[in-house]
Amino acid sequence: MTTGQYPEFIPSFYARFPMGAITDWAMDEALAAGYFRNGAEFCSMYARYLGTRWAACLPLRLPIGGFHFKKRHRKLLKNNSLRFNMDVKPFEHNEEKEALWQRYKTNVHQWGNVSQLEFHLLRGKPATNYRMYDLCVYDQGKLVAFSIFDLGKKSLASLEAAYDPDYANFSLGFYTMLLEIQYCQDCSFDHYYPGFLPKDVPMFNYKLRPGNLEFFRLRNKAWHPVEELEDADWMMEEMMGKLGILKQVLSYSGINGIEGYTMGTSFASQQPRLGSYNIHLIVPLSINGAVRLLFVTWDATSGSYLLFEGCNLSPALAIDTPKPVHHYVSIQQQSYLGQFMRAGEVLTLINRLLL
Numbered sequence: 645m646t647t648g649q650y651p652e653f654i655p656s657f658y659a660r661f662p663m664g665a666i667t668d669w670a671m672d673e674a675l676a677a678g679y680f681r682n683g684a685e686f687c688s689m690y691a692r693y694l695g696t697r698w699a700a701c702l703p704l705r706l707p708i709g710g711f712h713f714k715k716r717h718r719k720l721l722k723n724n725s726l727r728f729n730m731d732v733k734p735f736e737h738n739e740e741k742e743a744l745w746q747r748y749k750t751n752v753h754q755w756g757n758v759s760q761l762e763f764h765l766l767r768g769k770p771a772t773n774y775r776m777y778d779l780c781v782y783d784q785g786k787l788v789a790f791s792i793f794d795l796g797k798k799s800l801a802s803l804e805a806a807y808d809p810d811y812a813n814f815s816l817g818f819y820t821m822l823l824e825i826q827y828c829q830d831c832s833f834d835h836y837y838p839g840f841l842p843k844d845v846p847m848f849n850y851k852l853r854p855g856n857l858e859f860f861r862l863r864n865k866a867w868h869p870v871e872e873l874e875d876a877d878w879m880m881e882e883m884m885g886k887l888g889i890l891k892q893v894l895s896y897s898g899i900n901g902i903e904g905y906t907m908g909t910s911f912a913s914q915q916p917r918l919g920s921y922n923i924h925l926i927v928p929l930s931i932n933g934a935v936r937l938l939f940v941t942w943d944a945t946s947g948s949y950l951l952f953e954g955c956n957l958s959p960a961l962a963i964d965t966p967k968p969v970h971h972y973v974s975i976q977q978q979s980y981l982g983q984f985m986r987a988g989e990v991l992t993l994i995n996r997l998l999l
Contacts, residue, residue, distance in 0.1 A: 653670075653686075654913065654914060655677050655678050655860070655912075656862075657862060657921060657945075658920055659686075659912035659919075660686070660688070660910055661685060661911050662684055663685065663686050663773075668796045668797040671796035672798055675799055678703045678860040678862065679703075680703060680801060681774070681801065683764070683767035684773075689840035690880060694842060698880065698905060698923070700879070700881050701841060701880070702840065702841050702860065703840055703841075703859065703860045704858065704870075705835045705857065706836040707856065708828045709834065714854075717822055721822055724814060727814075728788065729781070729782045730779060730780060732779045732827060733780075735765075735771050735778045737761060737771075741780075741790060742760065742762075744808060745806045746761075748809065753847070765792060774794050777792070778791065779791045779792075779793070779827070781819070789807035791823070791824055793824060799828075799835045800828050800831075800837065821850070821853075821854070838857075843878050852870065856869075857869075858870065859877065861877055863877075882942065884923065886942040886987075887923065887925045887940070887942055889987050890987040891903075893988065893990075893991055894994070897991060897995070899929075899994060900928065902926040904923070904939070905923055905924075906919070910922070916983065918939055918941075921941035921950070924940060924941050925940045925941075929997060938994065938997075948984060949987070952980055953981055981993065
């Protein structure tokens with residue numbers, strides 16, 4: 645699974661794993677394979693928990709070679725440069741930045757619980773683990789906006805941004821994004837990564853405003869222009885639909901299926917692996933007086949159900965009172981039971997186990 649110090653960045657529907665210090669080349673490799681840093685973990689981005697629900701997502705990037713700003717974007721850059729000053733330097737946490745972050749997230753994004761900026765970005769790890777920089781915008785010495793990003797050898801990954809709500813008329817959030825792209829051009833980078841795009845969440849649509857963006861299509865493990873995006877590329881929706889069909893098929897035979905969501909550490913793998921999927925239909929079976937837990941997921945790349953047997957560590961599942969599990973964190977995989985094209989085939993195997 646690992647090559648030297650770093651994991652092998654296998655494109656995956658769901659993977660999240662902790663990383664210590666990482667080289668700039670490894671950062672480029674992770675981003676190009678559809679991963680993005682979230683705190684001290686690198687995560688694939690096809691299903692993300694947005695605080696109240698899971699959402700289908702896609703990773704985005706902007707090829708820098710041949711990119712040109714649109715006329716209205718050049719105008720914003722010019723007008724704001726006449727009023728504001730900006731600088732780029734290695735990330736440094738301070739009280740002024742923290743105060744702006746807290747105000748922005750509370751009043752603009754309306755987060756119910758705003759963690760400290762440094763903890764949000766690093767989860768207690770040192771900033772020196774990454775080539776992390778901040779871009780700060782000042783109005784006569786007052787900090788009015790900033791963005792924070794990671795640098796690879798030939799890429800930039802934008803992590804977070806904030807602006808003073810009193811300056812909302814200056815489009816400072818989008819302005820810092822344009823400045824990041826401009827920084828990529830000045831450094832002759834290959835790609836700019838603005839993060840993930842959730843489906844049907846308007847507050848993230850600004851990431852598409854520069855134009856010429858690409859998304860990573862997991863089915864063929866390649867980047868494509870956003871204009872080629874199809875409904876089938878939102879694979880979480882397909883997974884939820886297929887598991888819903890299976891749950892209904894099982895219920896006709898008196899078998900309970902429980903929705904489960906994984907948020908624990910999970911390494912990507914070339915072989916079928918329970919941890920490579922964050923959404924499951926969990927089927928608790930009572931066989932010879934013992935409880936066996938089956939986990940079924942849908943793999944959109946192969947168009948099939950994958951069936952595993954495992955055991956949960958938290959929370960405990962009661963065979964007599966099944967209920968939805970919203971955060972099914974600890975799963976210990978025991979065995980892979982097979983791949984099935986149809987829900988009826990999964991039911992056949994389960995009935996065979998019950999005999």
